[in-house]
Amino acid sequence: MSAYPDSTRPLQTVLVANRGEIAVRVLRTCHEQGLRTVAVYSTPDRSAPHVRLADEAYHIGPAPAAESYLDQEAILKVADRSGADAIHPGYGFLSENADFAEACADASVHFVGPPPEAIRAMGDKTAARQLMEEAGVPMAPGTTDAVATTEDGEEIAKEIGYPVLIKAAAGGGGKGMRIVHEPENFAGAMDRAQGEAESSFGDDRVFIEKYIEEPRHIEFQILADHHGNTIHLFERECSIQRRHQKVIEEAPSSVLTPEVRREMGEAAVAAAESCGYRNAGTVEFLVDKDLNYYFMEMNTRLQVEHPVTEWVTGVDLVAEQLRVAQGEELGYTTDDLSIDGHAVESRIYAEDPASNFLPDPGPLKRHAAPSGFGVRVDAGVEEGGEVLIHYDPMISKLTTWGVDREDAIDRMIRALDEYEVAGMATTIPFCRFAMQHEGFRQGDFTTHFVDEEFDPDALHLDNPDRDELAALAATLYYRRTQEEDAPTIASTDNGTKEISPWRQRRRRS
Structure with a gap:
C-alpha cells in the first residue's frame, strides 16, 4: 500500500511525532498553513514548549524513548483518537523507520516523508551502494555487499589500498564506523565496528570503502513530488563535526565551483530517482581536495541543518513537505531557484567542548537567545526548563544570514557573544572558536577540523562570576514566575488529553 493514502485530499490535522526544537519548528509551519496540530510527549516533557504550542497534546509514556x-x-x-490525518516524524526517532511509514499507510494516515520502499533502500548502506552503482553516481572504491569474514575484509582492504573505512551497513551517525590505516589493525577494528553496529542497529553487517583523505562533507537538499518532479535546492557544507556528528553547517559550500555544484546536484537527483524518492531528503557526499566527489549516504528525512538552505533559497522546507504529502506538484525547478547570500548554523548543545564534548544535561537556569537582523534561533527548551539526559542534548540551533560568507560569519560571532546560557556547559565557546579560526574563515578545513585544529585551552570561557550572578538572577526570576497565577495546561479527567488554553484563545479570536 502507498504511504500516501488519498493524496488528493487536503490535510486537516497533523500529529508531530517528535519533541524539542524540531517539533516546535514543524508545529509553527502547520499553524501558518491553517492546520490543526497534535503533539505527543513523554512524562518529563509534560510542560515542554512543543506541548504548549500544539492544539492538543497526548501523553504517550515514560522518559525512555523506547x-x-x-x-x-x-x-x-x-492519531486515531485525535483525528489526525497526517504524521510528521521530524528527524531522529521514527523518521527513517520504514515499518512505521508502512503502519501509517495501513492506518490511512499520511506519513510526511518518503515511501517505505525508499527508506529501506537507502537505510541499508550496501543496498544503497548497489543502487548508486546502477545509477552512475560516483562512489569511493569499496564493496557493494556486506563483508562476510574478517579474512575477506582484509583481502578487500589490501586490494583497494589503505587507509580504509569500515562502516555499518544498517545505520549511520558515526556508529559502527572505524578508520584503519595499517593492515595489522584491521581485524580489531572490524570486530569493534561489528559490535557497535549490532548494539546500535541490531545488525552487525559492515562494508568497506576507500578512506578519502582530507575530506569535506557536502550534502544536497532534495525535494520530489508524486508527479515525477525531483529537484535539488543546492548544497550545505557540514565538515565541522565531533564524533562524526555535525556541529556547524553552512550554505553554500565555500569550495564548490558552479560546474562541480551542477554535477553534484545532478548526481543527487539521480540518487533520489533511483529509489523512487518522494518528499524531502538529503544526499550526502565526501569531497576530496581535488573536488572529486563520492556518494556517502542518503538521509530519508528532514535534516537538522535545513534552516541554512531555507535562508539562502527562501523556501520553507516543512511547508513543501506538507504540500508534497497531500499530492501537490512542486511547481518549480532548480533553475527557478538561486542562492541568495550565505547562511551559517551553530548547534548549541549542552556539551562541554573542553571535556571532549561530553553531554552536560540539567536545569536551564538562564536562556537568553540573541536576535536582530539575519539571526534565527530554533529552540526546543526554555529558561526554567531542563535539558533531559534521556534525549539528544540540543538546546537550540542558531543560524545567521549575510550578504556573503564573511558577513554571515561575523553576524554569527555577534550572535554567539550575545547568547546567554547558565546552568550547564555548552558548545557556544567552541562555535565561537571555529568562527574566529583562520582556516575556517578562509574556507580551508576538512572533517578533521576538531581533531587537528581545536585546542580546548584556547576557548574564551565565560567569566565564572558573571555566570554565578546570571544563575542566581535566573533562579529568582523562575521562583517569582512560579508563584504567579499563570495559565497552565488543562487536563481531562483521565489525564490523557491536554488542550493548550493559549491555543484555545487564539482559535476563538
Whole structure:
C-alpha cells in the first residue's frame, strides 16, 4: 500500500511525532498553513514548549524513548483518537523507520516523508551502494555487499589500498564506523565496528570503502513530488563535526565551483530517482581536495541543518513537505531557484567542548537567545526548563544570514557573544572558536577540523562570576514566575488529553 493514502485530499490535522526544537519548528509551519496540530510527549516533557504550542497534546509514556517517542502503537493510537490525518516524524526517532511509514499507510494516515520502499533502500548502506552503482553516481572504491569474514575484509582492504573505512551497513551517525590505516589493525577494528553496529542497529553487517583523505562533507537538499518532479535546492557544507556528528553547517559550500555544484546536484537527483524518492531528503557526499566527489549516504528525512538552505533559497522546507504529502506538484525547478547570500548554523548543545564534548544535561537556569537582523534561533527548551539526559542534548540551533560568507560569519560571532546560557556547559565557546579560526574563515578545513585544529585551552570561557550572578538572577526570576497565577495546561479527567488554553484563545479570536 502507498504511504500516501488519498493524496488528493487536503490535510486537516497533523500529529508531530517528535519533541524539542524540531517539533516546535514543524508545529509553527502547520499553524501558518491553517492546520490543526497534535503533539505527543513523554512524562518529563509534560510542560515542554512543543506541548504548549500544539492544539492538543497526548501523553504517550515514560522518559525512555523506547517507551514513548519510539512506541509506534502509542503514536498511532493518538492519531486515531485525535483525528489526525497526517504524521510528521521530524528527524531522529521514527523518521527513517520504514515499518512505521508502512503502519501509517495501513492506518490511512499520511506519513510526511518518503515511501517505505525508499527508506529501506537507502537505510541499508550496501543496498544503497548497489543502487548508486546502477545509477552512475560516483562512489569511493569499496564493496557493494556486506563483508562476510574478517579474512575477506582484509583481502578487500589490501586490494583497494589503505587507509580504509569500515562502516555499518544498517545505520549511520558515526556508529559502527572505524578508520584503519595499517593492515595489522584491521581485524580489531572490524570486530569493534561489528559490535557497535549490532548494539546500535541490531545488525552487525559492515562494508568497506576507500578512506578519502582530507575530506569535506557536502550534502544536497532534495525535494520530489508524486508527479515525477525531483529537484535539488543546492548544497550545505557540514565538515565541522565531533564524533562524526555535525556541529556547524553552512550554505553554500565555500569550495564548490558552479560546474562541480551542477554535477553534484545532478548526481543527487539521480540518487533520489533511483529509489523512487518522494518528499524531502538529503544526499550526502565526501569531497576530496581535488573536488572529486563520492556518494556517502542518503538521509530519508528532514535534516537538522535545513534552516541554512531555507535562508539562502527562501523556501520553507516543512511547508513543501506538507504540500508534497497531500499530492501537490512542486511547481518549480532548480533553475527557478538561486542562492541568495550565505547562511551559517551553530548547534548549541549542552556539551562541554573542553571535556571532549561530553553531554552536560540539567536545569536551564538562564536562556537568553540573541536576535536582530539575519539571526534565527530554533529552540526546543526554555529558561526554567531542563535539558533531559534521556534525549539528544540540543538546546537550540542558531543560524545567521549575510550578504556573503564573511558577513554571515561575523553576524554569527555577534550572535554567539550575545547568547546567554547558565546552568550547564555548552558548545557556544567552541562555535565561537571555529568562527574566529583562520582556516575556517578562509574556507580551508576538512572533517578533521576538531581533531587537528581545536585546542580546548584556547576557548574564551565565560567569566565564572558573571555566570554565578546570571544563575542566581535566573533562579529568582523562575521562583517569582512560579508563584504567579499563570495559565497552565488543562487536563481531562483521565489525564490523557491536554488542550493548550493559549491555543484555545487564539482559535476563538
